[in-house]
Amino acid sequence: MTAAPNAARMPASLVLAGAGKMGGAMLAGWLDAGLDPRATTIVDPVPARAIVDLCAQRGIRLNPTEPEPGAVLVLAIKPQGLDAAAFGLDRLVGSDTLLVSILAGKTIADLRTRLPRARAVVRAMPNLPASIGRGATGACASPEVTPAQRDTADALFAANGAVAWLADEAQIDAVTAVSGSGPAYVFLLVEALAEAGIAAGLDPAVAQALARATVAGAGALLDASPEEAAELRRNVTSPGGTTAAALDVLMRPDGLAPLMREAVAAAKRRAAELAG
Numbered sequence: 247m248t249a250a251p252n253a254a255r256m257p258a259s260l261v262l263a264g265a266g267k268m269g270g271a272m273l274a275g276w277l278d279a280g281l282d283p284r285a286t287t288i289v290d291p292v293p294a295r296a297i298v299d300l301c302a303q304r305g306i307r308l309n310p311t312e313p314e315p316g317a318v319l320v321l322a323i324k325p326q327g328l329d330a331a332a333f334g335l336d337r338l339v340g341s342d343t344l345l346v347s348i349l350a351g352k353t354i355a356d357l358r359t360r361l362p363r364a365r366a367v368v369r370a371m372p373n374l375p376a377s378i379g380r381g382a383t384g385a386c387a388s389p390e391v392t393p394a395q396r397d398t399a400d401a402l403f404a405a406n407g408a409v410a411w412l413a414d415e416a417q418i419d420a421v422t423a424v425s426g427s428g429p430a431y432v433f434l435l436v437e438a439l440a441e442a443g444i445a446a447g448l449d450p451a452v453a454q455a456l457a458r459a460t461v462a463g464a465g466a467l468l469d470a471s472p473e474e475a476a477e478l479r480r481n482v483t484s485p486g487g488t489t490a491a492a493l494d495v496l497m498r499p500d501g502l503a504p505l506m507r508e509a510v511a512a513a514k515r516r517a518a519e520l521a522g
């Protein structure tokens with residue numbers, strides 16, 4: 247995981263292709279981190295009202311007739327739209343443009359086939375909390391990516407939360423299975439804890455409110471603390487107490503750890519199946 251971003255590390259110019267849920271969320275973080283709106287171009291055939299308004303307010307170029315390649319081209323369209331969009335997108339790649347793709351399942355080789363002008367490519371997998379600047383992104387760089395380009399990509403991802411660089415592109419499927427899909431596992435934990443609270447005798451509304459606040463609060467505490475998660479867990483577990491009784495169930499050999507391993511392995515397999 248790397249340091250916080252700053253304006254000096256933002257690219258001199260950036261083109262964002264696809265300003266949907268993820269593209270729009272990432273853009274908000276970049277602007278907050280100091281990306282120059284006047285050096286920013288958005289290409290999106292049917293931009294949402296919020297994007298149109300943002301562009302008008304901040305002076306961002308939106309769908310210019312002849313878009314110029316920038317220092318960075320970020321691809322945030324749906325993966326299934328890549329083939330149809332490839333010709334137009336390739337024209338947004340200049341000789342020194344860094345291509346950054348967040349398209350699930352599209353490898354660096356797939357991207358090069360569709361956008362033959364691309365040389366330096368970073369492939370990344372962000373996650374949903376990027377929309378509040380609390381995302382986790384796993385990223386890998388092709389050998390053509392210069393140290394300066396990698397630093398720029400790092401600053402862009404860091405503006406959306408934590409970033410981890412991978413030595414090997416093959417690990418992206420594991421990133422997808424851990425942090426890409428991970429927020430859904432945590433939401434499920436809230437649902438399961440609330441259901442268990444109802445079974446233990448609480449009113450549904452009370453169980454749901456307590457489960458939600460507990461997971462959100464524990465996450466915030468973890469974030470604020472220098473301690474590892476295992477240490478925080480041990481700190482709240484008195485020997486022979488109530489938490490220990492519950493953890494004896496969750497940590498038995500067929501408990502949460504093997505179930506999570508199985509779930510992550512299934513997601514990783516699915517990510518590999520969807521590639522191409």
Ligand SMILES: NC(=O)c1ccc[n+]([C@@H]2O[C@H](COP(=O)([O-])OP(=O)(O)OC[C@H]3O[C@@H](n4cnc5c(N)ncnc54)[C@H](OP(=O)(O)O)[C@@H]3O)[C@@H](O)[C@H]2O)c1
Pocket residue numbers: 263264265266267268269289290291292293294322323324325327330331348349350371372373374426
């Ligand atoms: N959402 C997540 O949690 C998440 C997490 C990790 C990675 N991703 C990746 O992020 C990418 C975008 O996902 P999303 O959820 O943000 O999808 P989305 O909301 O549908 O956004 C995609 C945007 O791209 C636009 N678009 C379509 N064709 C285009 C073209 N030729 N040129 C420029 N823009 C074009 C779409 O416009 P229309 O609506 O008019 O088609 C839409 O505004 C996907 O590749 C996904 O794998 C998403």
